[in-house]
Structure formats: C-alpha cells, structure tokens
Amino acid sequence: MxxxxxxxxxxxxxxxxxxxxxxxxxxxxxxxxxxxxPSPKAIEAMQAALGDDLRLYPDYQALGLRQAIARRYRLQADQVFLGNGSDEILAHVFNALFLRGGRLLWLPDVTYSFYRTYCRFYDVPHRLIPLADDFSLRVSDYTQAVEQEPAGIIFANPNAPTGRALGLDAIAAIAKAHPDSAVVVDEAYVDFGAESAAALLREFPNLLVVHTLSKSRSLAGLRVGYALASSDLVAGLLRVKDSFNSYPLDRVALAGAQASIEDExxxxxxxxxxxxxxxxxxxxxxxxxxxxxxxxxxxxxxxxxxxxxxxxxxxxxxxxxxxxxxxxxxxxxxxxxxxxxxxxxxxxxxxxxxxxxx
Ligand SMILES: Cc1ncc(COP(=O)(O)O)c(C=O)c1O
Structure with missing residues (x-):
C-alpha cells in the first residue's frame, strides 16, 4: 500500500x-x-473503420448507434445511453441514481457481485434482500409498503450467477410499487430466453434496463453496453458520463456495435x-x-x-x-x-x- x-x-x-x-x-x-x-458484418464494419478517420474524435453523442438501438426497441434515441461495457453503465447508474439522501439501495443477496463493489466505491448505503431457498426472487419482498422508500432497486434478470428469470408482471409490480425510486434491471443475459423489461418503459419512467453486447452479440472484447430508459433518467446518466469521459466508445467500437445490432x-x-x-x-x-x-x-x-x-x-x-x-x-x-x-x-x-x- x-x-x-x-x-x-x-x-x-x-x-x-x-x-x-x-x-x-x-x-x-x-x-x-x-x-x-461476432457477426461477420460487425467485423467488416470495424475493418472499414480502421483508417485515416481515427485521427478524429468519435461522435460524442454516438447518434448512429443510439438510433440503431432505439429503432430495434421502438424508442427514441434520447432514451438510449451507451457505455464502455455495461459495467461502466452500472458504475454511472450507481453514481447518478442511487445516492439519494441516505436512502438505501435494495438488491438481492446473491447476484452480480460488481453491484456491491460499486456500493463500496460510491458509498451507497444498501440493504441486501435474501433470495428464497431455491434462489428465486420473492417479489413481495420488493413491493411491501415501507417507512422509507429505497434510493433505488437493482437486480439482474435473468439473475447471475443463478440463471433464474422473473416475468414482466413481477418487474412491473416492483416498478409500480416504488415510483420515486429508479428500478434498474440488468439484462446482460436476457436474449437467452427471458423477456426484456424494455417493453415496460412506456409505462414506468422510473425503470432502466441495462444490456451488453458481450454475451448474446459475442463482443465481450469490444466493450459496449447500453441502457434503455426514460429520457429523464438518460439525461442524468449523460451528466455523469460527460463529467467523467465524453468518449467512452471509440470509432471502431461504434461501427462494430451498430453493425452487430443491425444483423438480426x-x-x-x-x-x-x-x-x-x-x-x-x-x-x-x-x-x-x-x-x-x-x-x-x-x-x-x-x-x-x-x-x-x-x-x-x-x-x-x-x-x-x-x-x-x-x-x-x-x-x-x-x-x-x-x-x-x-x-x-x-x-x-x-x-x-x-x-x-x-
Ligand atoms: C449480470 C452482469 N451484468 C453485467 C456484466 C458486465 O458485462 P460487460 O461489462 O461485459 O458489458 C456481466 C458480465 O459478466 C454480468 O454477468
């Protein structure tokens, strides 16, 4: 030391x-x-991006990629936030949404261990809520009336490392029970068989869904993640990102990620x-x-x-x-x-x- x-x-x-x-x-x-x-079209797009243009900074708004993602989920580009891997997005989420006057962040006891790393890093007070014996998340633990509303709620769906998934009704019930708390659903693995809560974004402005290109798009080495949410939540994340690093994704990553998203x-x-x-x-x-x-x-x-x-x-x-x-x-x-x-x-x-x- x-x-x-x-x-x-x-x-x-x-x-x-x-x-x-x-x-x-x-x-x-x-x-x-x-x-x-990864998609051969993504490799091709990245090869094409390797040229003289690399002397220029990338588009700090990353509009091309944000629009491509927005189209896929029938959202607006200002509802899409990008990060250098979803871990970076999660870091900004903890900083931007979970420090709320000492209120507690709620999260399951068995889940992606990076959440607790971020709690310690950003000094986010939190409450660990035990999963049931079969490692399922008991929705009633998250919907009961409480004296102090949580600062936010975060869980992975499907959960890691358990692999178990919640349905959309459960996620809607949690988001509905806490309109003054950001409810963050980390959907790193959702494409392998669960339903995305992106379908609930219209109904719940407090909901934020995080995705990665590392798993179902096979681009772990490229470091690209995105979040989908109301433009209000995205604006908060952008303020944090632009106080940290305006260009988290380079030109090659932007080109490859967009081609990958478009290769259905x-x-x-x-x-x-x-x-x-x-x-x-x-x-x-x-x-x-x-x-x-x-x-x-x-x-x-x-x-x-x-x-x-x-x-x-x-x-x-x-x-x-x-x-x-x-x-x-x-x-x-x-x-x-x-x-x-x-x-x-x-x-x-x-x-x-x-x-x-x-
Ligand atoms: C639940 C969960 N969220 C997020 C991540 C981070 O993914 P990445 O930073 O590669 O986008 C992982 C990686 O294993 C994960 O398991």
Whole structure:
C-alpha cells in the first residue's frame, strides 16, 4: 500500500474477474463468453473503420448507434445511453441514481457481485434482500409498503450467477410499487430466453434496463453496453458520463456495435444455438449427478449431489477447463458453467466423468 494513495483507496475491495489463464488447449467456461464469433458484418464494419478517420474524435453523442438501438426497441434515441461495457453503465447508474439522501439501495443477496463493489466505491448505503431457498426472487419482498422508500432497486434478470428469470408482471409490480425510486434491471443475459423489461418503459419512467453486447452479440472484447430508459433518467446518466469521459466508445467500437445490432439474422442463429446447447448440457449434467437450476442464460448453475464444488473446479482446471466457483455464502457448493458449442459441452462432460470418478 502506498502512502501516496487517496484516503479511500486502501479500503476498496475491487471486483475479481474470472481467471484468464494461459493454459494450452484451454476451454474457458468461466466468464460467460459466447462460443460463436461476432457477426461477420460487425467485423467488416470495424475493418472499414480502421483508417485515416481515427485521427478524429468519435461522435460524442454516438447518434448512429443510439438510433440503431432505439429503432430495434421502438424508442427514441434520447432514451438510449451507451457505455464502455455495461459495467461502466452500472458504475454511472450507481453514481447518478442511487445516492439519494441516505436512502438505501435494495438488491438481492446473491447476484452480480460488481453491484456491491460499486456500493463500496460510491458509498451507497444498501440493504441486501435474501433470495428464497431455491434462489428465486420473492417479489413481495420488493413491493411491501415501507417507512422509507429505497434510493433505488437493482437486480439482474435473468439473475447471475443463478440463471433464474422473473416475468414482466413481477418487474412491473416492483416498478409500480416504488415510483420515486429508479428500478434498474440488468439484462446482460436476457436474449437467452427471458423477456426484456424494455417493453415496460412506456409505462414506468422510473425503470432502466441495462444490456451488453458481450454475451448474446459475442463482443465481450469490444466493450459496449447500453441502457434503455426514460429520457429523464438518460439525461442524468449523460451528466455523469460527460463529467467523467465524453468518449467512452471509440470509432471502431461504434461501427462494430451498430453493425452487430443491425444483423438480426446472425443474432437469432447464434443465440438459438446457445439455447439448444444449454438444454442438452443441463440434461447431461443431471445424468452426472448434478442438480441444475433452471436457466434462461448462457450458463448453468449446478451443484453436485456428492462432491465438493471447489474440488471439481480444481479437477477440471488440471484438465484445461475453467468454470466459475464462487467462495461466497449460500453458493459455495455451486459451479457456474458457461454453455459452449456442442463439441465443447461434450469435452466438458467427458472430463467431468473422469474428475468425478477420480
Ligand atoms: C449480470 C452482469 N451484468 C453485467 C456484466 C458486465 O458485462 P460487460 O461489462 O461485459 O458489458 C456481466 C458480465 O459478466 C454480468 O454477468
């Protein structure tokens, strides 16, 4: 620790991303990347953007991409906010919407761990609301009358790392119960089988939906995310973004992201391939003695009925396969396994067979 740091830095507990190991013939099923490549049209658009124009700053309003996203969801461009990955959007959300005079942010106890990192980073007071025993979110916990309204509510839908999804009725009930609180739904995985709350934006000006191009668009390396909300909420986020970095997306990313959003055929084909592989993998894991939670995502959250999760993860690692094991309360006996191609899933299951019988 350096004496030159600002006072708060020593106390930070940074988010720990999934391992990026350098192992020969590595099968990486630990960070929910998409096994299929990005749209070839996105690659082409990015190649075309690599030219003399790179001496110019990108459009700080990123209108082309915002309009393309707005068209897809039948919204206005001023209802779309962009970020360098959805993590950056979430950071701005915590800063712009959740510091409300000491009121508490509500969030589930088991969810994307970056939310608590941002709570600490921005000093957002919060209340963790336990998920039910089956890891479902109990809507009544979020709709009861309370003495002090929350500063905001955030949850991932489908949730990570559990994979479970809520329906739109549940999300509408939560947004309706707290009109003076921003309700943020992180839909990083929604395209793998859940319904997007974007359909509720007209009805609820306090609702904000966050998406990423890292998962269903297979562009984790490009770092592009977007949020959809009322123009009022977006204006607040823009004020924060323009006090931080006016150009979070470079020209290459803007070109690639727009082409990806516009390539509906590639999107449909690849997301369905992942969904099909997920269903097969869930069956195969069950046959190997795992209890598998229902998933609407590109990963499965599974617990072996007899063997320790940490030991299984280590055994797989020795064979060049990475899966995610969280040493966190309630979930330390679960593994989060990204769905790969059918061939990768077969390699995973064959290796698991050997690891489990070792
Ligand atoms: C629930 C959830 N939200 C957001 C993100 C961040 O995605 P990105 O910053 O790549 O857009 C992730 C990444 O794994 C995630 O699982």
């Amino acid at each position: 350096s004496t030159l740091w600002s006072d708060h830095v020593a106390g930070l507990i940074p988010y720990v991303p999934g391992e990026q190991a350098r192992i020969p013939d590595l099968l990486k099923l630990n960070t929910n990347e998409n096994p299929y490549g 055929a590639w999107f449909e084909r690849t997301r369905h391939a992942v969904i099909d592989a997920r269903e097969q993998l869930a069956q195969d894991l069950q046959a190997l003695g795992f209890d598998v939670l229902p998933s609407q995502t590109n990963f499965l959250f599974a617990r072996h009925r007899r063997q320790d999760a940490g030991e299984i993860a280590q055994g797989l690692r020795h064979q060049g396969i990475l899966v995610r094991h969280f040493q966190a309360p309630r979930i330390e006996q679960y593994l989060r396994i990204t769905v790969g191609t059918p061939e990768q899933c077969v390699r995973l299951c064959d290796t698991l067979k050997a690891v489990l019988s070792a």
